[in-house]
Amino acid sequence: MGLITYVVRRLILLVPVLLGVSMLVFALTMFFPPTVRALLYVTSEKALTPENLKNVINQYHLNDPFYVQYFTWLTQVLQGNLGWSKVGRMPVTNAIIGRFPATFEIIVFAAPIIIFLGIYLGIQSAVYRDKMVDHVSRTASIIGWSLPSFWLGLILLAVFYGYLGWFGPGRISSDVADFINSSGQFTRYTGLYILDGILNGQLWVSWDAFKHVILPATVIVVIDIALIVRVSRSSMLEALGKGYVIAARAKGLTKKEVVNKHARRNALIPVITLSGLLVGGLLTGVTITETVFAFGGLGSWAAQSAQQLDMPSVLGFAMFSAIVFVITNLIVDVLYAYIDPRIRLV
Amino acid sequence: MTARSRWEEFKVSMQPRIKEWKFMFRRMRESPLSVLGLSIIFGFAALAVLAPVLAPANPQDPFLIPQDTEIYKVSPVPSPPSLQHLFGTTGDHYDIYYACIWGTITAFRVGITTVGISLVIGVIVGVSAAYYGGPADEILMRFTDVIIAFPGLILAMALVIALPDVLFLDISLMLTIILGITMLFAILSRAKTKMTLTVLTIFVATLTLTLVYPLMLRLPMNRLDKVLIALWLIGWPSFARVIRGEVLRVKNEDYIEAARASGASDIRIVMKHILPNGVYPLLIMASLDIGAIVLTAAALSFLGLGAPPNFADWGQIIERSRNWISRQEFLANAHVFIIPGIFIFVFVLGWNLLGDAVRDVLDPTLRRK
Numbered sequence: 011m012g013l014i015t016y017v018v019r020r021l022i023l024l025v026p027v028l029l030g031v032s033m034l035v036f037a038l039t040m041f042f043p044p045t046v047r048a049l050l051y052v053t054s055e056k057a058l059t060p061e062n063l064k065n066v067i068n069q070y071h072l073n074d075p076f077y078v079q080y081f082t083w084l085t086q087v088l089q090g091n092l093g094w095s096k097v098g099r100m101p102v103t104n105a106i107i108g109r110f111p112a113t114f115e116i117i118v119f120a121a122p123i124i125i126f127l128g129i130y131l132g133i134q135s136a137v138y139r140d141k142m143v144d145h146v147s148r149t150a151s152i153i154g155w156s157l158p159s160f161w162l163g164l165i166l167l168a169v170f171y172g173y174l175g176w177f178g179p180g181r182i183s184s185d186v187a188d189f190i191n192s193s194g195q196f197t198r199y200t201g202l203y204i205l206d207g208i209l210n211g212q213l214w215v216s217w218d219a220f221k222h223v224i225l226p227a228t229v230i231v232v233i234d235i236a237l238i239v240r241v242s243r244s245s246m247l248e249a250l251g252k253g254y255v256i257a258a259r260a261k262g263l264t265k266k267e268v269v270n271k272h273a274r275r276n277a278l279i280p281v282i283t284l285s286g287l288l289v290g291g292l293l294t295g296v297t298i299t300e301t302v303f304a305f306g307g308l309g310s311w312a313a314q315s316a317q318q319l320d321m322p323s324v325l326g327f328a329m330f331s332a333i334v335f336v337i338t339n340l341i342v343d344v345l346y347a348y349i350d351p352r353i354r355l356v
Numbered sequence: 357m358t359a360r361s362r363w364e365e366f367k368v369s370m371q372p373r374i375k376e377w378k379f380m381f382r383r384m385r386e387s388p389l390s391v392l393g394l395s396i397i398f399g400f401a402a403l404a405v406l407a408p409v410l411a412p413a414n415p416q417d418p419f420l421i422p423q424d425t426e427i428y429k430v431s432p433v434p435s436p437p438s439l440q441h442l443f444g445t446t447g448d449h450y451d452i453y454y455a456c457i458w459g460t461i462t463a464f465r466v467g468i469t470t471v472g473i474s475l476v477i478g479v480i481v482g483v484s485a486a487y488y489g490g491p492a493d494e495i496l497m498r499f500t501d502v503i504i505a506f507p508g509l510i511l512a513m514a515l516v517i518a519l520p521d522v523l524f525l526d527i528s529l530m531l532t533i534i535l536g537i538t539m540l541f542a543i544l545s546r547a548k549t550k551m552t553l554t555v556l557t558i559f560v561a562t563l564t565l566t567l568v569y570p571l572m573l574r575l576p577m578n579r580l581d582k583v584l585i586a587l588w589l590i591g592w593p594s595f596a597r598v599i600r601g602e603v604l605r606v607k608n609e610d611y612i613e614a615a616r617a618s619g620a621s622d623i624r625i626v627m628k629h630i631l632p633n634g635v636y637p638l639l640i641m642a643s644l645d646i647g648a649i650v651l652t653a654a655a656l657s658f659l660g661l662g663a664p665p666n667f668a669d670w671g672q673i674i675e676r677s678r679n680w681i682s683r684q685e686f687l688a689n690a691h692v693f694i695i696p697g698i699f700i701f702v703f704v705l706g707w708n709l710l711g712d713a714v715r716d717v718l719d720p721t722l723r724r725k
Contacts, residue, residue: 030502038518149389152712156705158651160658161674161697172687240712294507298655302678313659316513324514332505 013344020340031332032087035325036080042321047079092329093322097315102326105311111201112181113300113307117292118202119223120230125285127231128238133277135239136246137269147239155236163229163302170225177221179304186218226303230296234288241284246277279350283342290338294331373632383717390713396706404460411457419458419668421450436691443695446676450666452692456699458668462580463703466653467646470587475642477588478595483626485596486603497600500593508590509655515586516579516661525573528566535559580663583656587649594645598637606633643711647704654700670696 039047048066086093090103098105131151135144170176182190182203189212190196190203199209204223207216249255250273258268297309304310308327315323384390403410407418414422437444443452485496503511539555565571577585606612607630615625656662657671658678665672677693 026498027501027505030498031505034502034506035514038514041518041520148712152389152708153705156647156651156701156708158654158658158671158674158697158700158704160655161693161700164674164677164693164697168687168690172690291507294510297507297509298658301659312510313513316510316517317660319517321518324510324517328506328510328514331507331510332502335505335507 013347016347017340017344020343024336024340027336028329028332031329032084033080035328036076036083039321039325040076047321087329092326095311095315095323095326096320097318097323098311102322105323106308106326106330108201109306109308109311112305113293113296113309115181115202115204115219115223116226116230116296116299116305116307117289119227120234121285121289121292123227123231124235124238124288128235129242129278129281131235132239132242132281133246133269133274136243136250136277139247144243148243151236151239154232157233159229159233159298160302162232163225163299166225166228167302177225179222179302181222181306182215182218183222186215190215222303222305226296226299226305229299229302230292234292237284237288238281242277242281245280246273249273249277252276279346282349283346286338286342286345290334290342293338294327294334380714380717384713387713387716389709390717393706393709393711393713396702397710400460400464400703400706403457404464407457407461411454413458414454419462421455421458421666421668444691446673446692450673450676452673452695455668455673456670456696459670459673459696459699460703462663462667462669463650463653463700466580466584466587467650467707469584470591470649470653471642471646473588474591474645475595475638477592479599479631479638481592482596482599483603483630486600486607487622487626487630493600496596500596503590503593504597506590509652511590512583512586512652512656513659513661515589516582516656519577519582519585521577523575523577525575526566526570527573528562528569528571532559532562532566535562578664578667579661580667580669583653583662586656587653591645591649595638595641598641602633602637603630606630640711640715643707643714647707647711650700650704650707670700674700 044067048063092102092106094100095102095105098108100108131147135147138144167179171178190198196206196210196212196215199206203219204216207213207219250269252273255268255273258272259265294308296307297313299305300307300310301313308330312324312327314320315327384394407413414420441451441453443456445451446455481496481500485493485500535555535558539552539559603626612625612629615629620628653662653669654671654674657669658675660675662675663669663672673696674693677689
């Protein structure tokens with residue numbers, strides 16, 4: 011019962027944050043002339059003629075004070091219309107739904123590796139503090155954390171595509187794309203090509219899609235694993251210094267037993283929080299990696315929109331990210347209380 | 357009280373802090389990684405200072421990369437490293453060596469100003485939220501949440517494209533707002549009546565000035581300025597959160613109570629008692645943040661939203677290689693992105709190593725064991 015009230019309360023608190031986000035987003039649009047802002051209200055390509063835009067400007071009072079405009083826009087958004095995406099050539103909502111699977115596909119591969127390998131390395135370097143393992147894993151993770159993601163991506167492309175010719179950029183090879191789009195034998199059940207390939211019984215499509223996921227996923231793992239290694243190391247060090255760990259050692263348990271049973275469980279709590287936030291961040295934040303690999307996910311679409319001054323898309327993406335962020339936060343908090351019985355949410 | 361005895365007094369009061377710093381430096385000297393980090397940063401600082409010697413400045417504007425039009429004629433194909441162009445040139449023959457050397461100054465400028473300004477905004481917001489608590493805390497922190505809820509890069513992108521080319525700043529209005537906030541604080545913190553009255557008088561004076569004769573400032577902004585503003589605006593919330601936590605931690609300690617009981621004003625308590633105790637986590641964050649900010653700025657440049665083309669900036673050079681990714685020349689022209697990338701990477705690595713080392717030294721749960 012307590013949990014449900016807590017979640018409901020948090021969801022209610024979500025409203026002011028989202029309102030704030032929408033105000034901020036809307037404030038940014040006020041820098042633009044009405045003809046650009048009119049795109050926020052358009053729902054089809056036919057409506058893009060000059061006269062029609064003029065109508066839109068009149069209809070939505072785009073020359074009125076900003077607070078009037080904000081409320082007309084907000085009602086639009088609440089009805090699910092985020093405007094017309096010039097880059098995606100479809101309504102923003104559809105563009106977000108259509109591109110999400112691509113991003114999701116990368117995350118599905120990258121996130122488990124980041125979390126499990128990161129925790130393993132972090133705990134190893136805490137247990138063997140100032141030993142070889144510690145130095146190597148810390149140095150490696152600092153190096154990864156300092157790498158510009160686009161640079162790493164370009165180098166991987168130069169080696170594995172330019173030199174070795176193993177993996178190419180994009181989500182799938184062009185012949186596979188032809189097969190998917192025009193053969194009529196391929197149904198997009200989920201939008202995740204690897205899964206769709208299996209569901210369609212076309213394993214070679216899955217294989218091709220998998221090959222294209224490897225490089226972007228590698229970039230994300232190399233760069234983001236540092237966070238998990240760092241936090242799990244320091245929280246494990248803290249746990250190892252606690253009284254109950256020393257007591258467990260003193261009563262004669264082996265080091266392995268103490269590490270695995272006493273220290274690790276407690277050390278994992280902050281790591282789990284961080285992992286949740288990290289995955290949430292990745293769902294909206296692989297912009298650069300997607301752009302380098304021309305992966306066609308949410309992030310690269312947002313970047314492209316920003317470059318082409320496609321305000322509705324950028325705003326739609328910003329709203330989407332804010333919602334994802336707030337919901338991940340909520341999930342993490344709930345998870346936190348579930349794992350650590352000392353924490354009471356209510 | 358004579359000046360000398362005051363100095364003695366100051367020395368005595370600083371004694372524990374000096375001891376602390378000495379301990380810190382000793383610990384840092386012991387760790388090879390932090391020494392490496394420091395030397396990287398000093399190396400880059402030397403590069404920045406010696407830039408005019410290493411690469412004679414472009415007479416038009418030192419931050420514009422000279423274009424070698426006479427020898428090669430302008431062609432879209434980059435040329436490989438040669439004696440004349442140590443690191444080769446990009447397409448259209450911009451010298452990469454020059455860009456890398458002068459890009460160091462750009463990187464320092466972006467990193468340090470951004471962190472400095474984010475730190476100041478963050479401290480002001482975080483301290484006021486935590487110290488006054490209640491509705492002030494709620495409003496300020498919800499606002500912080502809003503900014504954190506955005507993915508930083510996208511917000512920066514949106515800001516860079518949304519900011520106008522010429523910014524009109526109403527100086528007198530800004531002054532009025534700043535004075536108004538100061539006045540509010542003075543009243544809230546029960547400052548001396550004389551001070552409050554002075555501030556009030558100036559406030560009324562500027563307010564009339566704003567209404568009668570507004571002082572407008574016309575600021576032309578290039579793309580790098582927009583990037584800087586965008587980075588300031590996305591940088592401060594994390595600082596605000598951390599400093600808020602720190603202030604909440606020390607706020608109810610006995611020595612704060614003692615200071616308040618002895619009649620210290622709010623500002624004095626914050627500056628003298630609270631900030632010095634909460635400043636270390638901020639320093640670590642700032643060091644780690646410089647690296648992250650330089651990476652974000654480079655990423656913006658890479659997306660074509662950063663420094664203007666031909667501006668000496670590392671990320672901007674890399675952007676020039678983006679268009680050939682799916683082509684044959686990609687591998688042959690790898691030097692265009694590899695060399696500036698090494699600069700970005702080593703620069704960021706230096707700050708991260710330093711931040712990591714400082715954290716290990718300062719973290720009370722890890723040190724002295």
